[in-house]
Amino acid sequence: MSRRVSRWALAVPLALTLAAGLSGCGSSDQAGSTASSPGSSGAGPTTLTVFAAASLTGTFTELGKTFEAAHPGTSVKFNFGSSATLAQQITQGAPADVFAAASPATMKTVTDASLAGTPTTFVRNKLQIAVPAGNPAKVDELKDLTDPKIKVALCAAQVPCGAAAVKALDAAGLKVTPVTYEQDVKATLTKVELGEVDAALVYTTDVLAAGDKVKGIAFPEADKAINDYPIAALSKAPAAELAEQFVELVLSPQGKDVLTKAGFQAP
Amino acid sequence: MTPTTTSTGRGGARRGPGPVGALAGRTPWVLVLPAVLGMAFLLLPLAGLLIKAPWPTLPERLAEPQVLEALRLSLVTATIATLVCLLLGVPLAWLLARVAFPGRRAVRALVTVPLVLPPVVGGVALLLVLGRRGLVGQWLDATFGVTLPFTTAGVVLAEAFVAMPFLVISVEGALRAADLRLEEAAATLGASRWTIFRRVTLPLVAPGVVAGAVLCWARALGEFGATITFAGNFPGRTQTMPLAVYLALETEPEAAIVLSLLLLAVSVIILASLRDKWVTSP
Numbered sequence: 001m002s003r004r005v006s007r008w009a010l011a012v013p014l015a016l017t018l019a020a021g022l023s024g025c026g027s028s029d030q031a032g033s034t035a036s037s038p039g040s041s042g043a044g045p046t047t048l049t050v051f052a053a054a055s056l057t058g059t060f061t062e063l064g065k066t067f068e069a070a071h072p073g074t075s076v077k078f079n080f081g082s083s084a085t086l087a088q089q090i091t092q093g094a095p096a097d098v099f100a101a102a103s104p105a106t107m108k109t110v111t112d113a114s115l116a117g118t119p120t121t122f123v124r125n126k127l128q129i130a131v132p133a134g135n136p137a138k139v140d141e142l143k144d145l146t147d148p149k150i151k152v153a154l155c156a157a158q159v160p161c162g163a164a165a166v167k168a169l170d171a172a173g174l175k176v177t178p179v180t181y182e183q184d185v186k187a188t189l190t191k192v193e194l195g196e197v198d199a200a201l202v203y204t205t206d207v208l209a210a211g212d213k214v215k216g217i218a219f220p221e222a223d224k225a226i227n228d229y230p231i232a233a234l235s236k237a238p239a240a241e242l243a244e245q246f247v248e249l250v251l252s253p254q255g256k257d258v259l260t261k262a263g264f265q266a267p
Numbered sequence: 268m269t270p271t272t273t274s275t276g277r278g279g280a281r282r283g284p285g286p287v288g289a290l291a292g293r294t295p296w297v298l299v300l301p302a303v304l305g306m307a308f309l310l311l312p313l314a315g316l317l318i319k320a321p322w323p324t325l326p327e328r329l330a331e332p333q334v335l336e337a338l339r340l341s342l343v344t345a346t347i348a349t350l351v352c353l354l355l356g357v358p359l360a361w362l363l364a365r366v367a368f369p370g371r372r373a374v375r376a377l378v379t380v381p382l383v384l385p386p387v388v389g390g391v392a393l394l395l396v397l398g399r400r401g402l403v404g405q406w407l408d409a410t411f412g413v414t415l416p417f418t419t420a421g422v423v424l425a426e427a428f429v430a431m432p433f434l435v436i437s438v439e440g441a442l443r444a445a446d447l448r449l450e451e452a453a454a455t456l457g458a459s460r461w462t463i464f465r466r467v468t469l470p471l472v473a474p475g476v477v478a479g480a481v482l483c484w485a486r487a488l489g490e491f492g493a494t495i496t497f498a499g500n501f502p503g504r505t506q507t508m509p510l511a512v513y514l515a516l517e518t519e520p521e522a523a524i525v526l527s528l529l530l531l532a533v534s535v536i537i538l539a540s541l542r543d544k545w546v547t548s549p
């Protein structure tokens with residue numbers, strides 16, 4: 001910058017940027033914090049930290065509330081994000097108690113580092129073709145996506161939904177050239193919601209969560225690319241006991257009920 | 268490189284003597300200590316990248332065609348975005364600094380919005396305006412058959428949107444600090460406002476323009492959120508280095524480090540050579 005920049009020209013954006021930065025810190029602190037709240041009965045930690053795949057946001061938030069109600073005085077904090085990113089955060093020492101991943105591969109990163117016991121598959125998720133409300137490009141089967149006039153968004157092959165899309169398309173013997181390889185399933189779905197693409201391959205649960213803005217079309221090849229979701233209590237969990245109890249809740253009939261209502265399939 | 272072509276190159280000579288010299292004496296530790304801490308804070312993460320880099324496999328990773336493609340795309344789009352910013356941003360900065368109009372304060376604050384806005388939100392905002400179903404985009408599609416999302420032009424737009432405030436703030440600051448009397452003298456000699464801008468104002472604020480362009484280019488080069496949201500991610504067309512880094516991080520953190528180092532090295536080399544050329548004082 002020039003040396004004598006006007007005070008205000010610098011101060012205003014600086015202050016605003018700082019404010020934005022600080023609010024950003026606040027939310028991430030919340031996700032990573034495992035400190036037990038002072039004044040509790042003193043029987044171990046009272047905060048459970050769950051790292052879960054972004055596609056579990058709705059269901060796990062609900063299960064977290066159930067858990068808090070069943071264990072008065074405890075609070076459940078979530079860190080939702082891309083499974084691969086979460087796995088990396090855990091291997092880098094992030095203080096988490098439970099990890100629920102959207103693919104066995106991302107869970108393997110954590111188990112390979114001996115940071116979790118044997119994971120349990122708790123749900124499965126199937127791909128659907130998502131189209132904007134009204135289906136402007138008249139897509140009705142997987143083959144339609146090969147039409148170059150139809151704009152398609154796929155998840156990047158590096159993330160679970162992208163890997164599943166590759167598998168499904170391979171199984172169908174189709175080659176689709178999308179206009180974009182999105183970084184996660186929510187970003188892919190956003191492109192459909194805004195009508196920027198005519199179709200995308202996303203999970204059934206995401207289609208359901210998007211409501212009226214998106215229509216889902218099931219296709220037979222999806223059965224060849226079913227995604228297993230593993231869950232495990234972490235071996236270095238600061239709140240080990242609560243972690244086991246939360247995993248039990250997720251695997252219980254009550255947990256199954258919440259998850260299947262959101263479009264997940266039982267394993 | 269192109270980002271500085273509008274400056275005259277005479278800016279450096281006007282900077283006067285360097286910071287030392289006349290002000291010899293003991294350096295106050297109150298300033299040195301935080302300065303060293305600040306430097307360490309900025310440089311340590313870089314050291315982390317260098318230490319963790321997979322040096323043995325580095326050459327083969329760099330030789331992958333996708334890597335060079337992403338690098339080329341990054342450099343080209345950041346440069347074009349900087350040119351767009353110069354073309355629109357310098358006049359905007361001039362307007363804010365020299366012309367009193369109602370609502371100037373508000374406009375000045377609004378110009379910095381892209382700085383505050385999380386880039387992903389900026390990308391969504393661009394989609395809502397310039398997307399296929401956006402306010403303006405709808406019309407562009409219907410009239411000219413042009414759609415901007417998922418194109419290289421879309422990458423340039425996203426980068427320019429996020430980077431322009433850096434240029435505007437820098438240039439406006441320089442304009443406000445420049446000696447108005449020189450412009451007034453030119454006016455009394457009969458120069459038109461356009462001539463004054465070209466012959467007096469622009470050379471006067473050239474260092475500010477260069478600094479702003481460099482900031483702007485650097486920001487555009489590192490742009491991630493708005494780009495992936497507005498332009499998507501397709502190798503060779505919209506996948507810039509930061510996008511490639513992000514996706515590599517999902518599966519191969521080592522590859523991500525290599526890509527980051529490459530981007531860093533290239534940008535440092537370019538900025539350093541520009542600095543030698545355009546800014547003569549140390």
